[in-house]
Amino acid sequence: EFTILLDGEINHYLNGKREVYKKGTLFYLTTKDYHYLRSKDKKNLRYLNILAKEKPLLRLLDAMSPTFADFLLKGQHAYQIPDNIILGVEEILHKANMISSKRYETHSNLILSALMLILQFLYTQHIEPFEKHEEWEESLNEVMQSKEFLFYKVPDLCQKLGYSKT
Numbered sequence: 001e002f003t004i005l006l007d008g009e010i011n012h013y014l015n016g017k018r019e020v021y022k023k024g025t026l027f028y029l030t031t032k033d034y035h036y037l038r039s040k041d042k043k044n045l046r047y048l049n050i051l052a053k054e055k056p057l058l059r060l061l062d063a064m065s066p067t068f069a070d071f072l073l074k075g076q077h078a079y080q081i082p083d084n085i086i087l088g089v090e091e092i093l094h095k096a097n098m099i100s101s102k103r104y105e106t107h108s109n110l111i112l113s114a115l116m117l118i119l120q121f122l123y124t125q126h127i128e129p130f131e132k133h134e135e136w137e138e139s140l141n142e143v144m145q146s147k148e149f150l151f152y153k154v155p156d157l158c159q160k161l162g163y164s165k166t
Contacts, residue, residue: 003049004089010037028078048089050093
């Protein structure tokens with residue numbers, strides 16, 4: 001469960017510990033956590049939740065980085081996120097809410113898109129800067145940034161990356 005506090009202030013009791021969160025806080029839970037929320041001012045409180053199934057989420061995190069799931073499981077469970085990420089998530093979820101229930105089955109990937117915005121932010125801020133990248137990965141990133149990248153043929157790309165089938 002991923003929650004973004006959009007407005008207000010909330011007391012979050014997670015595994016017996018109390019944290020106070022303000023607007024712009026992302027906090028999340030795992031299936032091993034227990035929690036509840038309290039707020040004195042419910043009129044000015046606004047938040048959104050995104051629920052994800054554990055196994056598909058763990059596969060996604062593992063595909064992004066072998067250390068990402070461990071970071072989330074053992075990390076602090078709350079981070080400030082910038083307004084542009086919040087706005088992006090809100091816009092996507094608004095579109096998802098506008099879809100009729102008949103069409104929702106084929107368009108539920110909008111929820112995944114909102115979750116991906118959150119995960120990409122966490123990854124770029126807390127995982128990517130500290131991971132060692134393989135040489136071929138760094139070369140690929142450099143090649144992908146070139147203007148010619150979209151016009152490369154497979155042999156050209158293999159040559160640029162120093163990759164050989166032999």
